[in-house]
Every structure is written in C-alpha cells, then in structure tokens.
Amino acid sequence: MTGSPFQIDAPNSLLQRAGEGDMRAFEQLYRLFERPAYTLALRMLGDPEQAREVLHDTMLKAFQRIGQFRGEAPFWGWLRQIALNETLMRLRQRRNDVGNDNELPDVADEGAAPWVLADAGALEWSLGELPVQTRSVIWLYHVEGYTHPEIADLLGKTVSFSKSQVARGTAKLRNLLTTETEQDRCPTYRTSMA
Amino acid sequence: MSYLPHEHGMTTPDSSAAKSLASALRGLAQVQPETSLWPTLEASLLQRQKPTRKRWSYALPAALAASIALFALSFFWRAANVPQDASATHGDVALNPAPSDPKAADVMTQIDALRQQSQVLEGWLSAARNSNSSARDLLASSEIEDMIGLVDVQLAASAVQTDALPLWRQRIALLQDLAALRYTGASLAANGVSGETLPASPTTWIN
Numbered sequence: 001m002t003g004s005p006f007q008i009d010a011p012n013s014l015l016q017r018a019g020e021g022d023m024r025a026f027e028q029l030y031r032l033f034e035r036p037a038y039t040l041a042l043r044m045l046g047d048p049e050q051a052r053e054v055l056h057d058t059m060l061k062a063f064q065r066i067g068q069f070r071g072e073a074p075f076w077g078w079l080r081q082i083a084l085n086e087t088l089m090r091l092r093q094r095r096n097d098v099g100n101d102n103e104l105p106d107v108a109d110e111g112a113a114p115w116v117l118a119d120a121g122a123l124e125w126s127l128g129e130l131p132v133q134t135r136s137v138i139w140l141y142h143v144e145g146y147t148h149p150e151i152a153d154l155l156g157k158t159v160s161f162s163k164s165q166v167a168r169g170t171a172k173l174r175n176l177l178t179t180e181t182e183q184d185r186c187p188t189y190r191t192s193m194a
Numbered sequence: 195m196s197y198l199p200h201e202h203g204m205t206t207p208d209s210s211a212a213k214s215l216a217s218a219l220r221g222l223a224q225v226q227p228e229t230s231l232w233p234t235l236e237a238s239l240l241q242r243q244k245p246t247r248k249r250w251s252y253a254l255p256a257a258l259a260a261s262i263a264l265f266a267l268s269f270f271w272r273a274a275n276v277p278q279d280a281s282a283t284h285g286d287v288a289l290n291p292a293p294s295d296p297k298a299a300d301v302m303t304q305i306d307a308l309r310q311q312s313q314v315l316e317g318w319l320s321a322a323r324n325s326n327s328s329a330r331d332l333l334a335s336s337e338i339e340d341m342i343g344l345v346d347v348q349l350a351a352s353a354v355q356t357d358a359l360p361l362w363r364q365r366i367a368l369l370q371d372l373a374a375l376r377y378t379g380a381s382l383a384a385n386g387v388s389g390e391t392l393p394a395s396p397t398t399w400i401n
Contacts, residue, residue, distance in 0.1 A: 034227075036224060120222055142220070
C-alpha cells in the first residue's frame with residue numbers, strides 16, 4: 001500500500017531557490033504538487049470550482065510563506081497541511097451541508113468488498129454520493145493516512161465521530177457499489193429504470 | 195501517523211475490507227484542474243513581489259549615487275575653498291561688519307566657509323538643473339527651493355552672526371539634498387531608468 005499522494009520529495013536545491021523567490025522554482029513546485037493538492041480538495045469537497053480555489057490559495061500561501069519552512073519535516077507534509085487547512089475552512093463554511101446521516105446504514109455488510117471489483121468511475125461516483133463530512137473523513141483516513149484522533153482534531157469532533165463516519169461511510173459505499181454492480185449485471189433492470 | 199487503517203477497534207468494516215477500500219481509493223487517478231492555475235498564480239506572485247523588487251533594485255543604486263555626488267561635491271568645495279574676495283557673498287543675506295572679539299570672529303569664519311560652500315553647490319545645481327526629473331522629483335525640488343527661499347528670508351532678517359550660523363548650515367543641508375536629488379535623476383537618466391518609478395529621493399527632508 002502506498003502512502004499519501006502528497007509524498008513527493010522536493011529537492012533541497014529547488015526549495016532553496018524557491019525560498020530566494022525564484023519564479024521558475026515556484027513553477028516546478030506547483031507542477032509537482034498540483035495534482036495531489038487539487039485531488040485532496042476535490043475528493044473532500046466534491047466541487048471542482050472550490051477545489052480550484054483551494055489549489056490557488058494553497059500554492060499562493062505556500063510560496064508567500066516558504067521562508068517559514070524550516071525543513072525539519074518533509075515539504076510535502078507542510079504543503080499538505082496548508083491544503084488541508086484551506087479545504088477544511090471551506091468545509092466549515094458548508095457546515096450545514098453535511099448530508100443526511102440517516103441515509104447511512106448503522107450496520108456494515110460483511111459480504112465481499114465490492115470496491116475490489118468496481119471500476120474507478122463507479123467508485124468515484126459512489127464517493128461523490130456520500131455526505132461531505134463522511135467523504136472527507138473517509139478520504140483523510142483511507143488515502144491520506146490520518147488517524148482517528150488526528151481527524152477528530154482537524155474537524156473539531158470526537159474520535160468516536162471519526163470512527164463512526166468511517167464505518168458508516170464504508171457501509172454506504174458498499175451498498176452503493178453493490179447496487180451499481182447489480183445494475184451493471186442486470187440489463188433488464190436498467191431497461192426498466194429507463 | 196498511520197498509513198494502515200486496520201486498528202482503532204472499528205465495529206465495521208472488517209480489516210481486510212478496510213485495507214482493500216484504502217487501496218481502491220488510492221488507486222483512483224489523481225486529477226488536475228481543466229486549465230492550469232499557474233499563469234494566475236505567477237501573476238499574483240509577481241504583483242506581490244513588484245514593490246519590494248523595485249524598491250531594492252533602484253533605491254540602493256540611487257542612494258549610492260547620491261552619496262558619491264555629495265562626496266564629489268564636498269571634494270570640489272574643498273578644492274575651491276581658497277581665500278576669495280569679500281564681494282563673493284550671497285546677495286540676499288545681510289552682511290555683518292567684521293567682529294572685534296575672537297568668538298565672533300570664529301563664527302564669521304564659519305559663515306564665510308558656509309557661504310563659499312553654498313556658492314559651489316549653487317554653481318553645480320545650476321549646471322545639473324532638471325536633467326531627468328520625474329514629477330515627484332520636480333515637486334520635491336520645488337519644495338526644497340521654497341525652503342531655501344524661507345531660510346534666505348530669515349538670513350536677511352538676522353541681525354547677528356550667531357543667528358545666521360545655524361541658518362547657513364540649514365541652507366547648506368537643503369542645497370545638498372537638492373544636489374543629491376538632481377544627481378540621482380541624472381544618474382538614472384544615464385542608465386536609462388525613468389525617474390517616475392522611484393520615490394523622490396532623498397526622502398529625509400520631507401516631514
């Protein structure tokens with residue numbers, strides 16, 4: 001299993017040039033981290049326009065504050081924290097848009113994991129169907145590798161909240177993907193729905 | 195930070211399913227905006243860098259040029275500082291008779307020296323007049339010239355040398371500021387730089 005998509009080593013010489021205000025170095029850093037930053041924002045927010053805003057503001061802040069980067073931790077971790085803060089800020093602005101938790105099943109289906117067989121399009125679609133906070137917790141936990149206490153801290157929630165969001169979100173994904181797979185396998189069902 | 199979401203005692207889902215979900219989600223292709231944000235970012239960054247860059251790239255040479263000009267003027271003044279005829283005095287200033295006591299004589303000597311320095315500066319300024327003046331420099335020059343005029347009025351009204359001495363010093367300082375301003379403009383013009391992009395310099399005489 002690979003780590004966070006942000007885990008990209010930026011050469012020290014590149015960081016040094018960026019610290020000196022070299023515009024070409026900024027551009028190289030942008031090219032390196034454009035996708036991880038945009039992907040994080042898009043997966044959590046589900047809104048391309050807001051994801052663009054996050055990417056823009058993240059990079060601008062990073063380049064303006066690059067003098068504060070001490071090199072004690074990896075650059076990607078520092079940049080990811082800025083991207084995450086920008087994303088969470090927008091998430092808080094949409095606090096009311098948390099979706100309907102009642103739609104989430106309380107008990108997980110212990111059957112075969114449908115995401116093993118699902119194609120990327122179906123997985124992206126089902127992820128987009130989750131309430132925004134559930135989707136964010138799922139992404140932070142499964143993809144970015146944050147622990148439940150860390151997620152609870154980031155979102156200002158309890159550890160139990162993080163755990164329950166992962167559990168219920170996973171169950172919801174399972175249901176969505178199972179339904180999707182069944183529809184794929186049953187042409188008469190799709191015809192009748194059409 | 196853990197990258198293996200298998201602990202924490204979740205009731206659901208089971209460990210292998212969680213791992214496979216993490217793997218599936220990480221396997222999704224990374225996405226990027228339809229159009230690159232770099233041009234916008236670059237413009238924003240350049241916009242924010244601009245004032246600082248201009249200030250340092252031009253202000254330092256300008257300050258250096260002003261310092262060189264003052265040094266050169268000082269050198270020039272010393273070379274020209276030979277005993278001159280008493281008729282070479284400033285016409286707007288009241289002349290005082292030769293003092294009898296030593297202290298007054300010392301003041302008179304200092305005033306004479308300042309007067310000669312003033313003449314040297316004025317000669318140089320008339321030669322370097324408005325060589326490459328931005329609107330701001332012209333305004334600053336005008337302000338300094340007004341202040342020199344005010345000092346001259348005070349000098350004309352001063353009855354004793356002890357009052358005149360600080361006024362002459364002030365006059366020299368203003369002339370030096372004016373010379374530095376003119377020299378900066380001339381130096382920038384020689385290097386093909388527009389004076390409009392710079393703050394009026396030197397900035398010490400204002401306020």
